[in-house]
Every structure is written in structure tokens, then in C-alpha cells.
Amino acid sequence: MSQLAIEFNAINLGQGFPDYHMSEELINLANEHMKKGHNQYVHMNGLPALRNAIAEKIQNLYQTNISAQDEVTITPGGTYAIYTALTTVLQPGDEVIVFEPAYDSYIPNIEINGAIPILIPLTYPEYKINWMLVKKNISPKTKMIILNSPHNPTGSVISKEDIKELHNVVKDTNIFILSDEVYEHLIFDGIEHESI
Numbered sequence: 001m002s003q004l005a006i007e008f009n010a011i012n013l014g015q016g017f018p019d020y021h022m023s024e025e026l027i028n029l030a031n032e033h034m035k036k037g038h039n040q041y042v043h044m045n046g047l048p049a050l051r052n053a054i055a056e057k058i059q060n061l062y063q064t065n066i067s068a069q070d071e072v073t074i075t076p077g078g079t080y081a082i083y084t085a086l087t088t089v090l091q092p093g094d095e096v097i098v099f100e101p102a103y104d105s106y107i108p109n110i111e112i113n114g115a116i117p118i119l120i121p122l123t124y125p126e127y128k129i130n131w132m133l134v135k136k137n138i139s140p141k142t143k144m145i146i147l148n149s150p151h152n153p154t155g156s157v158i159s160k161e162d163i164k165e166l167h168n169v170v171k172d173t174n175i176f177i178l179s180d181e182v183y184e185h186l187i188f189d190g191i192e193h194e195s196i
């Protein structure tokens with residue numbers, strides 16, 4: 001996506017990088033905390049206070065209890081979190097279903113692990129998942145399905161019906177779901193985010 005945007009001098013909707021200057025207040029706050037020594041290596045899983053805050057957020061938003069100590073890991077950014085998740089479960093020859101268009105770090109991170117991306121186009125113009133096509137592409141080598149909702153770059157949102165379809169596809173399998181929900185709070189039109 002990024003390369004195509006550059007090539008055709010188009011607006012890049014594929015990545016969430018800002019095209020504006022950072023606020024002075026944020027710069028000053030970051031600087032203040034660095035001066036206090038908050039710029040050193042931390043526990044490998046992340047600061048306990050941050051992990052606890054994330055677990056609390058999940059509880060408050062989605063009524064799901066998770067263990068901050070055992071189920072939350074902090075990474076230096078979303079792309080590294082995706083890399084870590086893929087590297088943790090993929091083996092050479094595994095297949096990963098990716099819905100296109102897709103965030104441009106998915107495929108390279110699949111391939112670097114020796115796995116094979118299975119590309120399934122979202123249906124135009126709503127950019128919805130064609131679950132029949134997903135079922136046709138499931139094989140004994142399918143190790144993971146990557147979901148992204150709200151979807152980058154289209155903005156489409158997975159519905160409760162999609163989650164039911166997903167459940168039907170993966171029940172009685174060992175298929176992992178990587179659910180990229182980085183834009184969970186950027187939803188408009190009164191649509192509600194459905195977290196996996």
C-alpha cells in the first residue's frame with residue numbers, strides 16, 4: 001500500500017502515521033518523564049503498571065478478565081506485536097489467511113517465518129469477508145487467520161455475524177486467530193466494535 005501510494009502520488013490510508021507535528025504538550029511530557037529516568041530498559045513483559053492498566057481496560061470495555069501478569073505483553077509498537085505473535089506460532093510451510101487489501105506488514109512477517117500467505121479479497125464495495133471463500137481456503141496447513149477490525153485501510157468493521165461465522169470456521173481446529181484491533185476506537189456511523 002505504501003509503495004503504491006508513493007508511486008501514484010496518492011493519499012496513503014494503509015498506515016496510521018500522522019502528517020502533522022506532535023503537540024508541544026506531549027513533547028514536554030515525554031521529555032519530563034525521560035528526565036526522571038523513565039527511558040531505561042524495563043521488565044521484558046513491560047511495566048507492571050501499564051500491563052495492569054491494559055487488563056483493566058479490557059475488563060471495563062469488553063467485560064473480559066485477563067491476567068496482567070500472564071496474558072499481557074508490551075511491545076515497542078503494533079508492528080512488532082504482530083511480528084512477535086506470528087513468530088511465536090508459525091513454522092515453515094504453515095498457511096496464514098490474510099484479507100486483502102491488508103496492512104502492509106502482515107505478508108512480509110508471514111514470509112520471514114517461512115509461512116505462506118493465503119490472500120482472500122474482501123468483497124467490494126462494503127469490504128466484507130466472504131466466509132464461503134474462507135472455508136474453501138482452509139487446509140490442513142492453515143495455522144492462522146489474521147483479522148483486522150476496524151480494517152486498515154478500508155475502515156470496514158467485523159460484525160457479530162462475522163464472529164459467528166469465524167467460530168464456525170475454526171471450531172474443532174487448531175487454527176489461531178490474530179485479531180489486530182489497533183483502531184478499535186476509530187469507528188463512526190454508530191457501528192459498535194466487536195472485539196475477538
